[in-house]
Amino acid sequence: xxxxxxxxxxxxxxxxxxxxxxxxxxxxxxGDVIVVAxxxxxxxxxxxxxxxxxxPLIPINYEIDGQQLQAFYCExxxxxxxxxxxxxxxxxxxxxxxxxxxxYGENLGSNITISGTIGAALEGASRGIPxxxxxxQTAKGAYFHYSDQDWAVAxxxxxxxxxxxxxxxxxxxxxxxxxxxxxxxxxxTPWRVTRLSRTPYYVxxxxxxxxxxxxxxxxxxxxxxxASPESDIQALAIDQVVSVTPLSLDCTxxxxxxxxxxxxxxx
Numbered sequence: 001x002x003x004x005x006x007x008x009x010x011x012x013x014x015x016x017x018x019x020x021x022x023x024x025x026x027x028x029x030x031g032d033v034i035v036v037a038x039x040x041x042x043x044x045x046x047x048x049x050x051x052x053x054x055x056p057l058i059p060i061n062y063e064i065d066g067q068q069l070q071a072f073y074c075e076x077x078x079x080x081x082x083x084x085x086x087x088x089x090x091x092x093x094x095x096x097x098x099x100x101x102x103x104y105g106e107n108l109g110s111n112i113t114i115s116g117t118i119g120a121a122l123e124g125a126s127r128g129i130p131x132x133x134x135x136x137q138t139a140k141g142a143y144f145h146y147s148d149q150d151w152a153v154a155x156x157x158x159x160x161x162x163x164x165x166x167x168x169x170x171x172x173x174x175x176x177x178x179x180x181x182x183x184x185x186x187x188x189t190p191w192r193v194t195r196l197s198r199t200p201y202y203v204x205x206x207x208x209x210x211x212x213x214x215x216x217x218x219x220x221x222x223x224x225x226x227a228s229p230e231s232d233i234q235a236l237a238i239d240q241v242v243s244v245t246p247l248s249l250d251c252t253x254x255x256x257x258x259x260x261x262x263x264x265x266x267x
Contacts, residue, residue, distance in 0.1 A: 005031035012116025022151035047119035051076020098124030101134035
């Protein structure tokens with residue numbers, strides 16, 4: 001008898017996030033779900049390993065549709081929590097899939113290394129686990145608190161891609177599938193395989209910069225002006241289709257090594 005797949009659910013918005021609950025509910029029919037998430041909001045932590053070194057995994061009552069799930073929280077950043085979850089809960093048998101999300105706010109362009117959602121996904125992928133990072137486009141004011149959102153469409157696409165990843169082997173070098181769902185999407189909205197934009201999607205500025213200025217005074221803007229046609233920014237922010245971006249753990253430049261060597265050696 002084939003064992004049910006084990007699915008590791010995490011996020012960067014914290015254990016109480018409605019987006020996390022929507023993700024769990026979406027994939028419960030696909031396998032045995034175990035939730036391990038940060039104790040509190042950890043947006044913007046990237047793949048940083050910050051946390052309470054004395055913090056254990058703390059069980060929490062987590063019931064969805066009358067079913068009690070294994071769920072834990074830990075005081076730390078998303079990648080920190082994922083690492084600890086692997087070492088404690090999956091030391092003998094790794095999960096079949098790790099899902100990070102559903103995140104409040106889209107993760108696009110060169111900003112993604114800031115994202116705790118992506119950081120958690122990369123930590124799972126670094127252990128050789130197929131990984132999804134799923135984000136829902138929201139208003140800028142919704143990034144740091146649990147505002148009301150309609151998660152149904154993002155949950156639909158999460159379940160769709162989770163089922164594919166569980167039943168198919170993705171090509172080499174596809175370590176994470178980054179899925180970003182427009183706020184206007186329906187279940188009939190097309191999806192597109194995209195490239196990560198080399199330009200930032202989020203940019204910040206100060207109205208009157210001075211040495212007395214603080215980060216809290218910064219204004220956050222969304223930049224779509226230089227989006228290339230095949231980019232994740234173009235897909236979600238301009239064409240309003242679901243963006244599916246394959247990410248690689250290999251950050252090596254695609255430059256010609258011989259050309260680079262000649263420059264570095266002066267030859």
